[in-house]
Amino acid sequence: MxxxxxxxxxxxxxxxxxxxxxxxxxPVRSFEAQLLLGEYGLPGDAKVFIEAYEKTAVMRFPFGxxxxxxxxxxxxxxxxxxxxxxxxxxxxxxxxxxGRAGRLLAxxxxxxxxxxxEKDEKRRPLLPVRxxxxxxxxxxVEFPESTQDNPxxxxxxxxxDKTALVRSPLxxxxxxxxxxxxxxxxxxxxxxxxxxxxGSDWKSLWLRFAKRLAGGDPPGEGQDPxxxxxxxxxxxxxxxxxxxxxxxxxxxxx
Amino acid sequence: xxxxxxLNEQGISKFIDFLQAIETESSIPVPFGMLTExxxxxxxxxxxxxxxxxxxxxxxxxxxxxxxFSEGNALHLDGDRGVWVWLxxxxxxxxxxxxxxxxxxxxxxARYVPAxxxxxxxxxxxxxxxxxxxxxxxxxxxxxxxxCPPLSIPxxxxxxxxxxxxxxxxxxxxxxxxxxxxxxxxxRPKRGVALKEHRSGTLRRFVDVVNxxxxxxxxxxxxxxxLVRMLPAEFExxxxxxxxxxP
Numbered sequence: 098m099x100x101x102x103x104x105x106x107x108x109x110x111x112x113x114x115x116x117x118x119x120x121x122x123x124p125v126r127s128f129e130a131q132l133l134l135g136e137y138g139l140p141g142d143a144k145v146f147i148e149a150y151e152k153t154a155v156m157r158f159p160f161g162x163x164x165x166x167x168x169x170x171x172x173x174x175x176x177x178x179x180x181x182x183x184x185x186x187x188x189x190x191x192x193x194x195x196g197r198a199g200r201l202l203a204x205x206x207x208x209x210x211x212x213x214x215e216k217d218e219k220r221r222p223l224l225p226v227r228x229x230x231x232x233x234x235x236x237x238v239e240f241p242e243s244t245q246d247n248p249x250x251x252x253x254x255x256x257x258d259k260t261a262l263v264r265s266p267l268x269x270x271x272x273x274x275x276x277x278x279x280x281x282x283x284x285x286x287x288x289x290x291x292x293x294x295x296g297s298d299w300k301s302l303w304l305r306f307a308k309r310l311a312g313g314d315p316p317g318e319g320q321d322p323x324x325x326x327x328x329x330x331x332x333x334x335x336x337x338x339x340x341x342x343x344x345x346x347x348x349x350x351x
Numbered sequence: 352x353x354x355x356x357x358l359n360e361q362g363i364s365k366f367i368d369f370l371q372a373i374e375t376e377s378s379i380p381v382p383f384g385m386l387t388e389x390x391x392x393x394x395x396x397x398x399x400x401x402x403x404x405x406x407x408x409x410x411x412x413x414x415x416x417x418x419x420f421s422e423g424n425a426l427h428l429d430g431d432r433g434v435w436v437w438l439x440x441x442x443x444x445x446x447x448x449x450x451x452x453x454x455x456x457x458x459x460x461a462r463y464v465p466a467x468x469x470x471x472x473x474x475x476x477x478x479x480x481x482x483x484x485x486x487x488x489x490x491x492x493x494x495x496x497x498x499c500p501p502l503s504i505p506x507x508x509x510x511x512x513x514x515x516x517x518x519x520x521x522x523x524x525x526x527x528x529x530x531x532x533x534x535x536x537x538x539r540p541k542r543g544v545a546l547k548e549h550r551s552g553t554l555r556r557f558v559d560v561v562n563x564x565x566x567x568x569x570x571x572x573x574x575x576x577x578l579v580r581m582l583p584a585e586f587e588x589x590x591x592x593x594x595x596x597x598p
Contacts, residue, residue, distance in 0.1 A: 107567065146569070154516040157571060177430070178516075192569040199572040230460045232371065254464075255364050 108137055110189055110205035117147075117187045117210040127174045128210060132166055132189060134203075139163045143202055144192045149176055151185050163191060184225035184249055185210065207246065223247065223306060224276070226263055228254040236272060238279050247299045248280055266342035274339060278330050281307055285322040291315055310336070353386070353441065355399040355419070357433030362391030366436055367464060370457055377454040381443050392437060397425040401441065409505070410491060410498040412477060413484025429485075432465050435478045439463040445502055446476045473513050476502060483519060493522070493575065496529040499539060507545035508532070511558055524561055526575025527582075531557065531589040541589070551585035
């Protein structure tokens, strides 16, 4: 069990107090935000900023002060740096403007936005897809540095339509099961992580996804996870009708 | 003068093939023909011209390209990946010069072909200095530490500071690094600060300490001088007099 201690004195803003919704369609999206900061006892004149980020990229938007949050004008809420991205996340910062100006008083990180196409606020892409220069590799899984980001499926930049590729029957039947296995092995074997309940950690989200597939909790510390991973991958293939799809593409080609 | 165009997807793909090929076969000629071939490149919506000139450093190329885009009322084109790949090809002999044995050090492809989103353009050898110059154009001297290197050898400071957008966009970080490490006498970074090891007071330690401060401070809210004053004693010898602790 990983435990986190807060030595910094800054408050953690609860996820349920931040709602970020993307408001326009691709490629360049805008966003709107709702913040509930009234119950944290923060100074009314403390400044509020929202940052959109993906890996080390960041766009920063001033949102007024705790006592009077107000977004910048609409045009200025465009996520121009993240054109086409499905992996953008948000953080909220409350910053002291008084005696210790610049000090972080409260923060929320790893906020997943709700996409316009999504009806359910709790739905979020587990595996965003992004173009990358990969030489002769067609795809690769990139694991995040922060616990609050997601693994990303990188697709070779030379492939014209990444969405069509990852939805193609061949990719779904041959590649996605391998991706699932790689991610679960990374969590259980490399990082030796078993916690299901931390909703802010990508590893917990993936373990919960796999638990629904495998039909039981992941193995505990010191137990071999191979069988559980196998069961999750097999259930995924059943659900996607992986072999049937593969066979159909072969029939179409012959 | 040449008309600035953009490489289309086919042109970009061929250019990446060329980058791969010259890693093993240096005698392959640079495909400059693609700059004007209609199969590989396209006209821009705005007529712009660029000149084949030699740039002594990243400041010079950043300033020149900023003038090209801004004077042509075409700043909106600076996010067009195809434009930057066209420029990479146009200035290829400067970005990836031939060595005495006729081979070239290609390095990572992102130096020539921006991949993915706009923020990745900072790793590009032309878009990187352009974006930094554009951001600091009122006071480019404050970003000298990442604008002073030569075009084809961006060096450790660019690698450590300009490849991360959260660093390069943060004036406090870039100004602090310039205050600490830029040698006004030589016009280059001070000696012995860009080591790969995390020795006290060096660039790598600066990055470590900045990452620690980032947990408790909103670094975007600080000035470069404020950040320098926050740094621990190991940086004292690099601090300008105005930022040193009282004895």
